[in-house]
Amino acid sequence: MRDRFNEQLERLHLEMIRMGALCEDAISAAAEALLKGDERLALAAIDAERETDQKEREVEDLCLKLLLQQQPVAKDLREISAALKMISDLERIGDQAADIAELTRFIKLTDETGRLHIGDMARAVISMVTDSVDSFVKKDLALARQVMAEDDGVDALFIQVRKELIALIAADASRGEMGLDLLMVAKYLERIGDHATNVAEWVEFSITGVHPQSN
Numbered sequence: 001m002r003d004r005f006n007e008q009l010e011r012l013h014l015e016m017i018r019m020g021a022l023c024e025d026a027i028s029a030a031a032e033a034l035l036k037g038d039e040r041l042a043l044a045a046i047d048a049e050r051e052t053d054q055k056e057r058e059v060e061d062l063c064l065k066l067l068l069q070q071q072p073v074a075k076d077l078r079e080i081s082a083a084l085k086m087i088s089d090l091e092r093i094g095d096q097a098a099d100i101a102e103l104t105r106f107i108k109l110t111d112e113t114g115r116l117h118i119g120d121m122a123r124a125v126i127s128m129v130t131d132s133v134d135s136f137v138k139k140d141l142a143l144a145r146q147v148m149a150e151d152d153g154v155d156a157l158f159i160q161v162r163k164e165l166i167a168l169i170a171a172d173a174s175r176g177e178m179g180l181d182l183l184m185v186a187k188y189l190e191r192i193g194d195h196a197t198n199v200a201e202w203v204e205f206s207i208t209g210v211h212p213q214s215n
Contacts, residue, residue, distance in 0.1 A: 005072070012062055012083060013137045019055040019090050020133030022048050024126050026097035027192060031122035033104045034185060045101035052094030056087045074209075082206035086136065089195040089202075093129060096188040096195075107181050116164050118182065121157045121189040124150065128196035136203045147200035148212070154193035161186040 026048035033041035063084050066072065072080060128147050135143035162183060169179040205211040 005066070005076070008062065008066055009076070009079070012059065012066065012080070015055065015059045015062060016083060016086070016133055017137060019052060019059060019087060020129055022052045022055060023090050023093045023097065023129050026052065026094050026101075027122060027126050027129070027189075030097045030100040030104065031119060033101055034107060035109065035119055037104075037108060039105065042101040042104045046098045049094040049098035049101075052091055056091040059087045060084065078209060079206045082202040083136070085202045086133075086199045089198045090129075090133075093192050093195045096192050100185050100188050103181050103185055107178055107185075116182065117157050117161050118186055118189070121154060121161065121186060121193075124154050124157065125189050125192040125196060128154070128193055129199075132196045132199035132203065135200060136206065139207055141204060141207050144200040144203040144207075148197050151193050151197045154190060158186050158190040 026045045029041045029045035029048060032038065033045060063080050066080050067077075128150055131143055131150075132147045134140065135147065165179045165183050165186075169176050201212045
């Protein structure tokens with residue numbers, strides 16, 4: 001019985017990795033669509049988001065089977081319940097990447113706007129998503145806590161982008177609409193960082209039995 005449970009738990013880990021990879025693909029494609037003005041990449045991000053939704057349902061079904069068909073001990077129960085929380089955040093990450101992709105249709109970057117730190121934000125949050133899922137699979141508490149700490153860097157980048165956009169609009173009011181669209185992109189990336197942090201916090205709960213927010 002335990003061997004069967006361990007097999008299903010390993011499958012859960014693999015499906016979480018796949019869901020995380022889909023999120024990474026969606027963010028990367030959306031960011032590249034913005035920076036390169038490539039509508040095909042925007043569509044790829046939206047397709048990845050749809051696959052993320054499907055993967056969420058598959059992982060949720062697997063978690064429920066583990067809970068109902070097996071008899072998990074307390075530590076296993078924490079891991080499965082944490083996974084259920086995590087996939088909700090990963091699904092939201094996919095949604096926000098798709099929202100960025102939708103906005104790229106209305107944004108045409110110039111040399112000046114292309115130097116904004118939005119690309120840096122995208123790379124930072126992709127790393128956070130990757131590491132948060134890895135920390136769950138590897139049961140790596142130090143890596144999960146590293147992800148939580150990295151959120152401060154993403155927040156700082158958001159503030160920097162906001163200042164850059166304010167200066168851009170002040171210099172040329174005709175860029176106001178584009179500036180607001182870019183600010184929304186930056187805000188979505190900042191929220192992705194928040195969701196990756198949430199995933200890392202649930203990893204800590206799955207390992208220690210204590211959620212950081214309860215401290």
